[in-house]
Amino acid sequence: xxxxxxxxxxxxxxxxxxxxxxxxxxxxxxxxxxxxxxxxxxxxxxxxxxxxxxxxxxxxxxxxxxxxxxxxxxxxxxxxxxxxxxxxxxxxxxxxxxxxxxxxxxxxxxxxxxxxxxxxxxxxxxxxxxxxxxxxxxxxxxxxxxxxxxxxxxxxxxxxxxxxxxxxxxxxxxxxxxx
Amino acid sequence: xxxxxxxxxxxxxxxxxxxxxxxxxxxxxxxxxxxxxxxxxxxxxxxxxxxxxxxxxxxxxxxxxxxxxxxxxxxxxxxxxxxxxxxxxxxxxxxxxxxxxxxxxxxxxxxxxxxxxxxxxxxxxxxxxxxxxxxxxxxxxxxxxxxxxxxxxxxxxxxxxxxxxxxxxxxxxxxxxxxxxxxxxxxxxxxxxxxxxxxxxxxxxxxxxxxxxxxxxxxxxxxxxxxxxxxxxxxxxxxxxxxxxxxxxxxxxxxxxxxxxxxxxxxxxxxxxxxxxxxxxxxxxxxxxxxxxxxxxxxxxxxxxxxxxxxxxxxxxxxxxxxxxxxxxxxxxxxxxxxxxxxxxxxxxxxxxxxxxxxxxxxxxxxxxxxxxxxxxxxxxxxxxxxxxxxxxxxxxxxxxxxxxxxxxxxxxxxxxxxxxxxxxxxxxx
Numbered sequence: 038x039x040x041x042x043x044x045x046x047x048x049x050x051x052x053x054x055x056x057x058x059x060x061x062x063x064x065x066x067x068x069x070x071x072x073x074x075x076x077x078x079x080x081x082x083x084x085x086x087x088x089x090x091x092x093x094x095x096x097x098x099x100x101x102x103x104x105x106x107x108x109x110x111x112x113x114x115x116x117x118x119x120x121x122x123x124x125x126x127x128x129x130x131x132x133x134x135x136x137x138x139x140x141x142x143x144x145x146x147x148x149x150x151x152x153x154x155x156x157x158x159x160x161x162x163x164x165x166x167x168x169x170x171x172x173x174x175x176x177x178x179x180x181x182x183x184x185x186x187x188x189x190x191x192x193x194x195x196x197x198x199x200x201x202x203x204x205x206x207x208x209x210x211x212x213x214x215x216x
Numbered sequence: 217x218x219x220x221x222x223x224x225x226x227x228x229x230x231x232x233x234x235x236x237x238x239x240x241x242x243x244x245x246x247x248x249x250x251x252x253x254x255x256x257x258x259x260x261x262x263x264x265x266x267x268x269x270x271x272x273x274x275x276x277x278x279x280x281x282x283x284x285x286x287x288x289x290x291x292x293x294x295x296x297x298x299x300x301x302x303x304x305x306x307x308x309x310x311x312x313x314x315x316x317x318x319x320x321x322x323x324x325x326x327x328x329x330x331x332x333x334x335x336x337x338x339x340x341x342x343x344x345x346x347x348x349x350x351x352x353x354x355x356x357x358x359x360x361x362x363x364x365x366x367x368x369x370x371x372x373x374x375x376x377x378x379x380x381x382x383x384x385x386x387x388x389x390x391x392x393x394x395x396x397x398x399x400x401x402x403x404x405x406x407x408x409x410x411x412x413x414x415x416x417x418x419x420x421x422x423x424x425x426x427x428x429x430x431x432x433x434x435x436x437x438x439x440x441x442x443x444x445x446x447x448x449x450x451x452x453x454x455x456x457x458x459x460x461x462x463x464x465x466x467x468x469x470x471x472x473x474x475x476x477x478x479x480x481x482x483x484x485x486x487x488x489x490x491x492x493x494x495x496x497x498x499x500x501x502x503x504x505x506x507x508x509x510x511x512x513x514x515x516x517x518x519x520x521x522x523x524x525x526x527x528x529x530x531x532x533x534x535x536x537x538x539x540x541x542x543x544x545x546x547x548x549x550x551x552x553x554x555x556x557x558x559x560x561x562x563x564x565x566x567x568x569x570x571x572x573x574x575x576x577x578x579x580x581x582x583x584x585x586x587x588x589x590x591x592x593x594x595x596x597x598x599x600x601x602x603x604x605x606x607x608x609x610x611x612x613x614x615x616x617x618x619x620x621x622x623x624x625x626x627x628x629x630x631x632x633x634x635x636x637x638x639x640x641x642x643x644x645x646x
Contacts, residue, residue, distance in 0.1 A: 064228065074491055086337045087272070088325065091399075093339055097400075108429075136266050197467070
């Protein structure tokens with residue numbers, strides 16, 4: 038018996054235009070570099086603020102709450118140049134207070150910083166301010182008789198920005214202990 | 217899918233060979249940064265009230281007869297600077313790198329650990345320490361492979377050949393610097409519970425804050441320009457003397473919420489994608505250029521500066537010496553003469569305009585962003601460049617900026633040609 042001389046109507050699978058070769062060996066160099074990056078990322082996010090690692094928390098949570106900052110004045114309320122006086126930048130005032138407040142929260146098993154008693158907050162702020170005064174004195178800076186610590190609060194509203202201020206602490210530079 | 221992935225992977229070029237001249241330029245620039253870091257006075261911190269990192273292992277340091285706070289001792293600081301000077305000379309000359317780099321890394325980590333152990337963590341130096349650690353690991357890995365090969369009377373593996381070491385140093389320096397940004401993205405997402413982008417327009421209030429902090433650092437009145445504050449009925453009039461104008465850019469971003477979210481979103485995306493910089497010199501270039509512009513813009517908007525980040529980007533990501541070497545060796549097609557001329561004219565115009573005294577603060581800020589690479593290079597070299605050589609430093613910044621602009625134009629032109637060739641209607645076969 039003779040089979041009909043016809044091409045069977047079998048659907049054809051599309052063939053790739055080019056055959057893709059297997060990844061080349063040089064990719065190992067990148068893979069190990071990627072592994073190194075993953076290791077640094079894991080360490081940074083796990084051990085956090087332990088130099089040279091950090092999880093870089095700054096500006097991590099923008100929200101509608103007022104933004105606070107701190108500055109120093111003399112006894113009459115005239116602003117003082119923090120960097121020239123103490124050798125530190127103004128943001129470090131807040132950072133030092135936060136570090137001490139978080140430490141207090143951890144040591145006393147509190148929920149968060151809002152649970153710290155007001156007198157402890159005042160004590161922490163006075164201690165931080167005294168530390169800056171000590172540092173300024175060790176730099177040989179000329180100090181006014183009294184240094185005050187002020188907090189500024191920036192409110193971002195639809196009608197614009199407004200600011201409110203509170204005096205947080207004051208230190209008598211003549212009476213504070215020498216370094 | 218697998219075929220597509222393989223195709224993509226195969227398009228990643230091999231890790232490029234970094235030549236000795238390019239590596240020398242990178243070492244000179246990194247050494248200049250390190251010299252600047254160690255050229256200051258002794259650290260003003262006689263104790264470590266809130267120890268972090270290595271400072272937490274106080275018992276280890278005591279058993280070794282050392283205390284990190286001794287960096288504040290003028291004699292120790294003087295000795296440290298002598299060690300750093302000698303080590304930097306060896307580093308630049310490429311001599312004894314497996315010893316020089318760990319010394320530099322440990323000293324840099326040591327002094328910055330002391331600074332960060334004062335209860336106010338600073339985030340400007342981690343990138344440099346991590347780059348030094350990366351270089352240290354590369355040098356020791358290559359040295360160990362060569363040593364093992366020698367002990368077995370064998371030839372070292374190709375990846376540990378001396379000529380490859382510069383390439384790994386370049387790649388891993390980029391990796392160490394780049395990964396700090398995705399870490400920041402992960403933290404943003406964690407602490408904002410995934411709402412960072414949605415709430416990013418509130419960063420505008422942080423611009424007011426950082427400008428206020430900048431003012432109270434030095435009482436520089438130029439940081440008080442802007443639009444008047446709104447007045448709440450509850451405000452205490454006695455405090456009016458602290459109610460300074462708000463920076464124009466903060467007021468503008470507050471009034472343009474969607475645009476603010478878009479702008480901050482671009483920065484967020486750039487940070488998230490920073491790790492891609494290891495994939496090729498082009499990825500490194502565009503991501504590095506993006507970060508130099510981002511950091512300069514943040515400096516302009518927020519008076520918040522991360523110079524080391526910018527400088528590391530300029531050295532390893534933008535890497536002008538690498539581009540010149542690639543053009544000279546014809547590893548990459550040389551840019552057309554017209555591209556060089558256009559880049560030179562544009563750079564000259566930007567330099568000339570930035571020197572004009574009557575510019576508005578906005579125009580000055582935008583020009584500063586435009587010539588950010590030049591400023592970065594000049595700032596890197598300034599600690600090692602005497603005042604009498606300031607014009608030379610300026611000229612080097614100009615050349616650097618011209619090279620970067622030319623490379624950017626070339627990249628954009630080739631991307632345009634590639635796109636137009638893809639979408640051009642195909643000519644029917646005859």
